[in-house]
Amino acid sequence: MSAIPSKKITFKIFRFNSETDYLPTYIDYVVDVTHENVVLDILTTIKNEMDGSLSYRRSCRHGICGICSVKVNGKAILACKQNVLQMTETYGDTLTIEPLSIKRAMKDLIIDKEDFWVKHAAVKPFLDADVEDAPENEHFVSPAQVDQLLEADYCIQCGACHYSCPSLEISDAFMGPAAFAAAYRFQADVRDDQTNERLNLVNQEESGIWDCVKCMECAEVCPKDVNPIEKITKLHNMVFEAGIAKNNIATRHAVYFKDSIKKHGQLNEAGLVIYSEKGYGMYKHLKVGMQMIAKGKAGINPYSVPKSDKMDEIAKLVKISSTSKF
Ligand code: SF4
Ligand code: SF4
Ligand code: FES
Numbered sequence: 001m002s003a004i005p006s007k008k009i010t011f012k013i014f015r016f017n018s019e020t021d022y023l024p025t026y027i028d029y030v031v032d033v034t035h036e037n038v039v040l041d042i043l044t045t046i047k048n049e050m051d052g053s054l055s056y057r058r059s060c061r062h063g064i065c066g067i068c069s070v071k072v073n074g075k076a077i078l079a080c081k082q083n084v085l086q087m088t089e090t091y092g093d094t095l096t097i098e099p100l101s102i103k104r105a106m107k108d109l110i111i112d113k114e115d116f117w118v119k120h121a122a123v124k125p126f127l128d129a130d131v132e133d134a135p136e137n138e139h140f141v142s143p144a145q146v147d148q149l150l151e152a153d154y155c156i157q158c159g160a161c162h163y164s165c166p167s168l169e170i171s172d173a174f175m176g177p178a179a180f181a182a183a184y185r186f187q188a189d190v191r192d193d194q195t196n197e198r199l200n201l202v203n204q205e206e207s208g209i210w211d212c213v214k215c216m217e218c219a220e221v222c223p224k225d226v227n228p229i230e231k232i233t234k235l236h237n238m239v240f241e242a243g244i245a246k247n248n249i250a251t252r253h254a255v256y257f258k259d260s261i262k263k264h265g266q267l268n269e270a271g272l273v274i275y276s277e278k279g280y281g282m283y284k285h286l287k288v289g290m291q292m293i294a295k296g297k298a299g300i301n302p303y304s305v306p307k308s309d310k311m312d313e314i315a316k317l318v319k320i321s322s323t324s325k326f
Contacts, residue, residue: 004034004036006032007032007033007085007088008032008033009031009033009084011028011029011031011042011094011096012095013029013046013108014096014099014108015027016108018105024102024105026096029046029051031050033085033088034085037083037084037085038080039080039084039097040061040079040080043058043109054108056068056070056079056108056110057110058079058080063081063156063223064156066156066157066159068080069159069160070098070099070100071097071098072096072097073090074096076100076159076160076163076164077221077223078158078223081223097109100159100163101163104163113159116163116176116178119162119175119178119179120157120178123175123179123180123182123198123201124183124201125179125183125185126186127189127192128186128197129192129193141191145190149185149188150230150231150234151224151225151227152184152188152226152231153185154225154226155178155185155226156223157178158223158224160221161176161177161178161181161219161221161222162176162177162179164217164218165177165215165217167212171211173206173207174206175202175207175208177218177228178228179202180209180232180235183201183235184234186198187235196244199238199239202239203244203246205248209239210248210251212229216229249277252276252278256272257272260272261314261318262318264305264307264308265314269292269297269298270292270298273289
């Protein structure tokens, strides 16, 4: 029987010991890779056959425990799920493997995930309900009600989204996409008591859902297709529906977006900036505004926006798609 064809791939692996090193180094390992190999196979081969000092985390090897996530060429992946040769199609025959967060590296690919767990715990990721000690009946949940969770319960707390989020990178206060996905999972559960306590937790400025910049990176990297940005948007709506939205730049942005579509059938970009920023805040966008006017993308009068032809249809769409009390 012929051997499975293989290809030599160079892996540049981040090496660092927080107890003894000041700076990290990258060591190259050349490994024969077949079409069957996932990233975890390579780490295991290196550790078992080339360099026993390499440290990384793994447990289930089946994409369930969420512990093996690392970054390859800057992209967060689950090492036990990500095929290596597929990655070489994008990145070529040299792959750089790093921990999820370099600034939290403890030993090689192992990081200190404490901030992740603290933020996850802070959103009350559990059912908040008064249940009788010996209830006579089960609390029946229909398939349609389960569907409302939008598979948020598939999260395996791997941290791939959390450590890929640019908002979190610039603000340690931001709770991050995984915490918000967990908050949505329980907020959307019909068995939860549906108080506003959890919503208030995620509705804070700086730490909460309004500091998400909607870059979609969390959805891009999630190995379980949890799509955290979708849950963040749902939480935005829940906050409006609960009547607890605060008047800030992000909520004004949402309000104007809807109003503009309702009024003009399209987004008035200049009006959006003026309404969202209020006061002097809008002056920081003057340069871009002038460039837009020069390129014909905005008019001199920011409120002069042509109306779309089918305003009746647009009004109906806005009505049926809007569940929020703006
Ligand atoms: S969409 Fe929001 S939460 Fe997701 S990675 Fe981007 S900034 Fe972070
Ligand atoms: S939402 Fe996805 S990427 Fe984020 S922690 Fe959960 S499983 Fe990992
Ligand atoms: S080892 Fe458990 S998810 Fe990869």
